[in-house]
Amino acid sequence: MRLLLKSCFICFSVLTVPSALSTTPLQVLVGMNKPPYIQVDSSDGYEIELLREIAQRMAQQVEFTYVPNKRILTLLQQGIGDIATLQKPGQDVADIFYSCPYIRYQNVAVTLAANQLVLNSLLDLDNLSILAFQNATLVLPDDYRRIAMASPSYRETVDPRTQVDMLQKQRVQVVVMDMNIFHYYNSKTDHASQVQVHALYTPTLYRAAFRDAGLAVKFNQALQQFQQSAAYPLLQERYFGNAQAASPPPCLP
Structure with missing residues (x-):
């Protein structure tokens, strides 16, 4: 299948970016539609704008190619693209170089407040009906995986709207x-019931991956510059209503 879903940014970038930027755009591999981080139709979202800000500080234009998360690193290894996003720290792949963490995701368990469920640890999920994001058992801790594998009421889905809808309609006890992502879709739900958010998981920090070590260094320098700017918390505030909602630890030289 051809990878066609390219950002429209380049269509008008000649008119909107400083002349000092490189005329050869960086090819950036990013995940599929995932508001508020990635919105394919409008070619924006927090992660897209964050990467544009970093690229601008690298004196680079960018083009985005949207692909499933599982394929991002593989495509980079095959010589497709310059930057692979959403890579986990600690991956040891030959001839691949990693940036500092550039974005933080925070997985949580969400329940309806009216159900008064007490979730103090992963073990409290046992015997509850759970609808999780796709591949949650591969991302979350081993205790979570064991509970999920033993539960007859555990499911996963690629559609976060389905998760929120099923919770609000009380068809599952936990998402x-x-x-x-939860707050984005829940805000679009009519007559949403109050919820409880349970922080049972440690944050997940993601890095960018490169075939070119020098490009990784330039990315880190630009990331550090942006993190130290006034625009960085404002970007998070605009998308999340929280100035630190997706901040990883500072990128230090």
Whole structure:
């Protein structure tokens, strides 16, 4: 299948970016539609704008190619694209170089407040009906995986709207998903009931991956510059209503 879903940014970038920027755009591999982080139709979202800000500080234009998360690193290794996003820290792949963490996701368990469920640890999820994001058992801790594998009422889905809808209609007791994605879709639900958000999981920090070590260094320098700017918390505030909602630890030289 051809990877066609390219950002429209380049269509008008000649008119909107400073002349000092490189005329050869960086090819950036990003995930599929995932508001408020990635919105394919409008070619924006927090992560897209964050990467544009970093690229601008690298004196680079960018083009985005939207692909499933599982394929991002593989495509980079095959010589497709310059930057692979959403890579986990600690991955050891030959001839691949990693940036500092550039974005933080926070998975949570969400329940309806009216159900008064007490979730103090992962073990409290046992015997509850759970609808989680796709591949949650591969991302979350081993204790979570064991509970999920033993539960007859555990399911996963690629559609976060379905998660929120099923929770609000009381068809599941718990949804497991990124906190910012939950709030985005829950805000669009008519007559949404109050919820409780249970922070049972440690944050997930993602890095960018490169075949070119020098490009990784330039990315880190630009990331650090942006993190130290006034625009950085404002970007998070605009998308999440929280100036630190997706901040990883500072990128230090």
